[in-house]
Amino acid sequence: MDTPTEVSAPAAGTPDLTDPRFWQLPAPARAAAFAELRRRPAPVYFGDRATGRGFHALVRHADVVEASRNPAVFRSAPGVTTPEPARWVRLLFGDSMVNLDDPRHAQLRRIVSRAFTPRLLGRVEEDIRHVCTALVDAVERDRPEDFVRSVAAQLPFQVICTMMGIPEQPRRTILDLVDRNSADVGVARPLRRRLRVPGRGLAALARMQGIVAAVGRERRRRPAEDLISALVAADVDGRRLTGRELGAFFSLLLVAGVETTRNALAHGLHLLTVHPEQRALLLADLDGRLPGAVDEMVRHATPIVQFRRTVAVDHELGGPGGPLLRAGEKVTLYYGSANRDEAVFPDPEAFDITRTPNPHLGYGGGGPHYCLGAHLARQEMTALFRELFTRLPGARSVGEPVLVPSSFDHRVRSLGFTF
Template sequence: MSALAGNASDTGRPPVGGNPAHPEFWSLPAQERAAAFTRLRALERPPFCTDPRTGRGFHALVRHADVVTASRTPEIFVSAPGVTTPEPARWVRALFGDSMVNLDDPRHADLRRIVSRAFTPRLIIETTRNALAHGLHLLTVHPDQRELLLSDLDRHLGGAVEEIVRYSTPIIQFRRTLAADHRLGGAELARDEKVVLFFGSANRDEAVFTDPDTFDVTRSPNPHLGFGGGGPHFCLGAYLARQEMKVLLRELYTRLPGLRSVGEPELIPSSFDNRVRSLGFTFTPPAR
């Protein structure tokens, strides 16, 4: 039975319109996708979602605890043969080699040590650009939070960055493959089956975050998974991304306190990253 035909029962199948394996799911408005993930988190165990084009599917890890467990158990939830959806074709890997995200230790650890030297304040990661765009819009459509932030940047800037990352979740998901049979979140997972870690859903988990759909720059604690769920693949640039966002937001709002977005951000439909194609904005020139 297709996952789209399931319902929110103990079958472990997602409800109608709530199948993140379906290609049309990622063209739905963000509010509809968020509502679907809310329903998926209410199921008794991670739902199995089927791609209607191929008949293949994966177990969707949508709860905070399950995403953290899978992230921190790399000996069971391995990154090879690929973490993206779809997985990279064999000819691509043969021609270009493996991306670091598709590697497991010890090869991953060796390459990570080399790459980490390049993460200096001179560089800005794609995901940071997306997070900043989302942040400017969030602080526009939540004027109370913007006013609070500008009232004391020193006090609230760090919390604002963390909440922007939680709320927007620049990286949506990563895939893992089971290296052995394993039980997780009430589901029996078999060796070679696929799971997908949905970070955005985990960041709205009602079991972890009070009022998870509320944008709150004072949220504390804020154990979001916007940089991953921990383990060997925790975002290598997390510290740099935080510093970049703090510096840029401070400079923007200090020099242009009237900075606001205009309209909704134009998003690129994607099941991998929450990418902003463009965002209009306006500002009031500072007085001379």
């Protein structure tokens, strides 16, 4: 019988991934730290393993994929974010799908999937084109200076609201609430803000869910051709979404769909600006190169930095003789590190739109929690860059992006641009 490998503690001089100051380091310093962790023979445990207050850092591509695709061992409940949602919050607002395991997760996912009919998806594709055209019209007309506020944040938000069937009137309020709800996730904050922000975020979440619940009640009485109507009518094995589940799904779609896509778009424009040879390749064959360019933007930027899982049973990672993970322990899946794994991506720090294959984990590592919105995000990014570079081929970023130091996502607060 193979003897399990011992999990190691951080070596002297290894940056502490639990320290907020680590996430304020320059990107090359953080990349070097993760490269060193990938060279270790076993995942490093950060924290006190004796008390269970810590986690195994999964930094290799293969380890993140294994944890993603083995839900019997690596459980999402009680939560994949840090800190985990409090029980009273989950009871009040409903469980997000990302924090659920089967069979409940599979049941909700089937209901949602049933609502995405071919007719609805066809309208979404048309809506994306219309929104992209309107956004580039506004760029030409108004010459805004911030790409994030004027373009990157607007595209996924307007597409999701139109797809869901949210009326125009509350959209400005909802966008403010999304920003408020997600502004400080994974961010080091002064104590006074740490004490106040969680309540503000929950109030924002409550208002968002109140708005969509009202729309859901209206659609039950008078259905329309939108996703909310389909969700409140979808019936799988006699089961439909409750009002609370509808609100939780809408919040997930907005916070996850808007934040991740807006950050990928902003990073993408900047990457094409600081890599002019890649930009020239793209503009020489826009339709042919765009799919590969979008995937490479997502790999290189990795909008979501990490999610957590809880180990359900003792498990040897990678098979017999692998590192022993004990039941009840936490593992953190570092997608950004996995997307730089030298064993999978030659010259991983390079931005290369011709990279093939490109098995990046920007939408998760597969398995039951693979991102429901991956196809939508690709559609949005492809359509936006096609419209932008067809009409304004000189569009480029100005200066460095203003980033928000965060252990959760690769967030861009603002990005100057011009054409």
